[in-house]
Amino acid sequence: MSQAVLILGATSAIARATAAAFARQGYALYLASRDVDELRRIAADLQLRYGVEVRHGVFDAEATATHEAFFQSVVKAMPALHGMVLAFGFLGDQMAARDFKLGEKIIAANFTGAASILSHCANYFEPLKRGFIIGISSVAGDRGRQSNYVYGAAKGALSLYLQGLRNRLFASGVRVITIKPGFVDTAMTYGLPGLFLVASPQDIGARIVRSLDKPADVVYLPWFWRYIMLIIRHIPEPVFKRLKL
Amino acid sequence: MVTKVAPISGWGRYPVEPCELERPERYADLRPFEGGLIVRGQGRSYGDASLNENGRVLLTERVNRLLELDAEKGILRAEAGVTLAEALDVIVPKGWFLPVTPGTKFVSLGGCVAADVHGKNHHCDGSFGDHVLEMEMILADGRRMLCSPAEKPALFWATVGGMGLTGIIGEVALKLTPVQSGHMMVRHHSADNLEQLFQLLEDPATDDRYTVAWLDSLATGQHLGRGIAMFGHHASREELPSGMESSSKPKRSHSIPFDFPAFALNSLSIGAFNALYYSREGRKREPFLSGYDPYFYPLDAIGNWNRLYGKRGFMQYQCVIPGSAAFEGIKTVLEKLSGSRRPSFLAVLKRFGAQGKGLLSFPMAGYTLALDLPIRDEGLFDLLAELDKVVLKHGGRVYLAKDARLSAESFRAMYPRYNDWLKIKKAADPKNIFSSNLSRRLKIAEEAA
Known part of the structure; x- marks a missing residue:
């Protein structure tokens, strides 16, 4: 039986490309998101293109009470589950900083929901002493900026959570990788002004899968974002607070 | 959904218009837009069919499962x-x-x-x-x-x-x-002039499932219409040499990285190419095997080949002339073309079968000729308008997917089933929400109800 990968938030462009890159390597897939119609379409597509087993099921990141049962159903369907990719995320809009109701949803989708499902995954892989967890965070989580700090805070919290998880699971041989994509050409960014060096989802997807063969624990994609963020993180706060970012 | 305003064009890179692009990733987001729209797939129609100047263009490139x-x-x-x-x-x-x-x-x-x-x-x-x-x-x-x-x-x-x-x-x-394999079994026959070429394409003895003829568009006088007829079919298992894989792997492709200067394709360079191609390809009389990729898609091996024609773009003029008038009509078109001293890099002739049921479909029983012509000056538009007259006189039509300049009047004369089509269009889309630069240029659906 081929090893299986669970993709959470499977209908985004990055997730679809990542799933395709796994399928190309012969992995079976379990795709999960809220949108059943899209899941059905993407699953059929991946199955036809790559000839691997693809299953799908409904998953709602914000409905944390359902996560345990969801994860059990995945394990039942895919006994050879070997890894998971946490690809869901919700950008929200600018108003989230002023209206907590909007902000709360961003935090719930990007962090609370992620922490919930990650705990079930980690508890499953830890005693098996194998497997991997890839969390897709964001460069936005590296420093708070006035333009999207609610999203940034949620993603920053996710990065920290993954860091701690990596520390915990190291002893059991479970790989935990944090992916920090810069600008990617997806529905989330399409038509937004001021973007530069935009990467294709296919490129990002392929590199996410390749990160498993490399030693880095925190992966900026594409690579130059490591240096862009290195500079941004090192701007002294008295200067940074004056910038319009 | 967030949209992006950007100038776009068809494959011929003429015209270029600013459009409001929407690129859904979910099937459910394929929706009409009240303010009007046209759908664009890969943008490979040559002219203005997938453009909607200052209006909405719905891209389907990500809804591709x-x-x-x-x-x-x-x-x-x-x-x-x-x-x-x-x-x-x-x-x-x-x-x-x-x-x-x-x-x-x-x-x-x-x-x-x-x-x-x-x-x-x-x-x-x-x-x-x-x-x-x-x-x-x-x-x-x-x-x-x-x-x-x-x-x-x-x-x-x-x-x-x-x-x-x-x-x-x-x-x-x-x-x-x-098909039994990914390969094609191909034969080439050269013809010294247009008459011979027509005979080759009509002869049941040489006919095959796939036929097309390449024309030396610069040949004149008694050699007018000289070219190579190419015949092919999907190779059967028996036709493959033993040990050959039945699938054919595409070769690595190259891409044109920049716009060629406008003078790069001229009578001399095209003439030299044509002479070489004619003598080399015309020699392949014995059947030979070809992968399906180089056979069907030779130009796909060169990414962005449209850049060869320079910044101002090019036009593909494709017409069909029906029945027994075809030879005379095609000959007149070629004569006018060679008289104009406008070299066509690509000239392709093909025999069509019967007209289908699509009310605005292009093919009809006869011969179709396709010419690639770089846009150098306004004179090209005059020449093509003249060719329209020849085509109309012989009862033919011009292919809308390649077109950027046909007049509304010529369109109506060339597509006699337009009125039947219009009734269905008006019933399905009474507010004319689906419209494009092409449809407005041809005044489609602008008739009073």
Whole structure:
């Protein structure tokens, strides 16, 4: 039986490309998101293109009470589950900083929901002493900026959570990788002004899968974002607070 | 949904218009837009068919999922944004091929339906629409509707060749052709003039499933219309040498990285190329094997080949002239072309089979000629208007998928089934929500109700 990968938030462009890159390597897939119609379409597509087993099921990141049962159903369907990719995320809009109701949803989708499902995954892989967890965070989580700090805070919290998880699971041989994509050409960014060096989802997807063969624990994609963020993180706060970012 | 304003063009890079681009990633987001829109797949029509100046253009490039392949019956169901290249990757290893393919595989299924594209096998297998079993459309009022030759046939045949003006094509079910290998068995015959070339293309003794002729567009006088007729069919297992893999692997492709200067393609360089090509390819009289990629898609091996024509772009003029008038008509077109001293880099002649049911479809029984002409000056437009007159006089028509300049009057004269089409368009889209630069140039649906 081929090893299986669970993709959470499977209908985004990055997730679809990542799933395709796994399928190309012969992995079976379990795709999960809220949108059943899209899941059905993407699953059929991946199955036809790559000839691997693809299953799908409904998953709602914000409905944390359902996560345990969801994860059990995945394990039942895919006994050879070997890894998971946490690809869901919700950008929200600018108003989230002023209206907590909007902000709360961003935090719930990007962090609370992620922490919930990650705990079930980690508890499953830890005693098996194998497997991997890839969390897709964001460069936005590296420093708070006035333009999207609610999203940034949620993603920053996710990065920290993954860091701690990596520390915990190291002893059991479970790989935990944090992916920090810069600008990617997806529905989330399409038509937004001021973007530069935009990467294709296919490129990002392929590199996410390749990160498993490399030693880095925190992966900026594409690579130059490591240096862009290195500079941004090192701007002294008295200067940074004056910038319009 | 967030949109992006950007200048876009068709493959000929003329005209270029600012459009408001919307690029959905979910099937449910394929929706009409109240303010008007046109759908664009891969943007491979040559002129203005996929443009909507200062208006909405719905891109289907990300709604491109293969949904189902019945490997027994050879039926592929997929979203309309899927390209022929993507379909081929999946179907050829399973022993199937596209029933009809144009000269590039980088086109979407939806575009193939909307332009009712044809291939080298039109005289045997008809056009693309003849092999569509069913499609799901999203209409102007947002309703989803299944249509097929049996279910809603009027809408179906108005959409086949309808240039995207009847609604959004969402999903397509296509009947495939069985093949025993990914290879083609090909023969070349050279002809010293147009008359010989016509004879070659008409001769049942030399005919094959796929036929097309390459023309030396610069040859004049008694050599006018000299060229090479190329015949081919899918190679059977017995025709493959033993040990040869039955699938054919595409070669690595190259890309044109910048716009060539306008003078790069001139009478001298094209003349030299043509002479070389004629003597080299004309010698291949013995049947030889070719992968399906170089056979059907020679230009796909050169990415962005449209940049060869320089910044100002080019026009492809493709016309068909029916029946017994074809020889005279094509000859006159070629004479006018060589008299104009405007070299055509590519000139292709092909015999068509009977006209299909698509009300605005291009093919009709006769001969079709396609010419690639760089845009250097306004004189080209005058020349092409003159060619329109020749085509009209001989009862022919011009291919809308290649066109950027035909007049509304000539269009109506060339497409006599337009009025039947218009009734269906008005019933399906009474507010003319689906409109493009092409439809406005041709004053389509602007008639008083």
